[in-house]
Amino acid sequence: MNPTILKLGGSVITEKDRAETLDGAALDAAADAVAEAMEGGDVSELVLVHGGGSFGHHHASEAGVTTTDGSGDAADAIAIHGAMKTLNQFVLSRLHERGVPALPVHPLSAGARDADGDLDLPMNQAATMLNEGFVPVLHGDVIATAGEGVTVLSGDEIVTTAAEHLSADRVGLCSTVPGVLDGNDEVIPEITAFEDAADALGGSDADADVTGGMAAKVRQLLDLGAPASVFGPESIGAFLAGEQPGTTIRGR
Numbered sequence: 001m002n003p004t005i006l007k008l009g010g011s012v013i014t015e016k017d018r019a020e021t022l023d024g025a026a027l028d029a030a031a032d033a034v035a036e037a038m039e040g041g042d043v044s045e046l047v048l049v050h051g052g053g054s055f056g057h058h059h060a061s062e063a064g065v066t067t068t069d070g071s072g073d074a075a076d077a078i079a080i081h082g083a084m085k086t087l088n089q090f091v092l093s094r095l096h097e098r099g100v101p102a103l104p105v106h107p108l109s110a111g112a113r114d115a116d117g118d119l120d121l122p123m124n125q126a127a128t129m130l131n132e133g134f135v136p137v138l139h140g141d142v143i144a145t146a147g148e149g150v151t152v153l154s155g156d157e158i159v160t161t162a163a164e165h166l167s168a169d170r171v172g173l174c175s176t177v178p179g180v181l182d183g184n185d186e187v188i189p190e191i192t193a194f195e196d197a198a199d200a201l202g203g204s205d206a207d208a209d210v211t212g213g214m215a216a217k218v219r220q221l222l223d224l225g226a227p228a229s230v231f232g233p234e235s236i237g238a239f240l241a242g243e244q245p246g247t248t249i250r251g252r
């Protein structure tokens with residue numbers, strides 16, 4: 001059985017424009033959907049990833065750290081990583097309250113980037129957790145980067161890396177929007193090339209997003225071997241039940 005990977009967007013589970021503010025109701029609803037899907041047998045092997053929202057992005061933008069521009073200051077690294085661990089703890093608690101056997105995986109302690117920016121993020125701990133019946137929960141983070149100190153690692157990049165290493169057969173990204181929208185704000189059902197959506201694709205609505213919003217998401221998902229779905233919070237249950245809500249991105 002190949003795992004399903006679901007990313008909970010930071011813009012969903014936090015109030016992205018207010019520093020370190022959780023959207024508790026949205027996180028509860030997402031945790032409900034995950035717990036129901038696992039209880040009902042819709043999904044047996046699940047990897048969760050969550051983004052930064054107002055926890056990671058706020059501190060990263062204050063420190064001027066992006067996915068390519070790093071910082072050699074440990075205090076910057078700890079501010080960003082610490083905020084992400086706090087958010088991760090909120091996510092874990094809400095899952096545990098519902099009986100989901102979630103375990104944290106902190107990328108800062110697991111991987112690194114080389115001088116070309118290429119990511120090495122081992123997944124053997126996540127694979128073993130899955131085999132043992134746990135739900136690994138990874139998160140956007142800072143990561144040691146050759147020549148840069150630490151840079152930001154987005155949850156989207158973790159999703160694509162995890163999908164490849166773990167041979168995921170389903171990948172879902174839950175954001176605040178019901179899918180990738182065209183110029184008339186209609187959901188584009190399928191994207192097979194960046195040009196399909198290029199005109200409408202922008203970054204994130206949040207000022208403090210350092211990882212590139214929807215345009216970066218689409219680019220990364222087009223590189224993935226498996227089809228990926230981008231959908232809104234109301235469709236988490238449908239995605240876990242095997243449907244393809246929102247936009248399906250199929251690069252190859």
Ligand SMILES: Nc1ncnc2c1ncn2[C@@H]1O[C@H](COP(=O)(O)OP(=O)(O)OP(=O)(O)O)[C@@H](O)[C@H]1O
Nearest residue numbers: 009010011051053175180181200202204205213214
């Ligand atoms: N064509 C588009 N279709 C849909 N959303 C778009 C589009 N162009 C820009 N966006 C913006 O991209 C945002 C989604 O990217 P964002 O990085 O904020 O999401 P996230 O993954 O939920 O959050 P985080 O990066 O904190 O994890 C949407 O909320 C929207 O503001």
Ligand SMILES: C=C(C)CCOP(=O)(O)O
Nearest residue numbers: 051052056140154155211
């Ligand atoms: C800003 C940090 C630390 C994480 C970014 O992850 P994302 O929200 O998935 O882009």
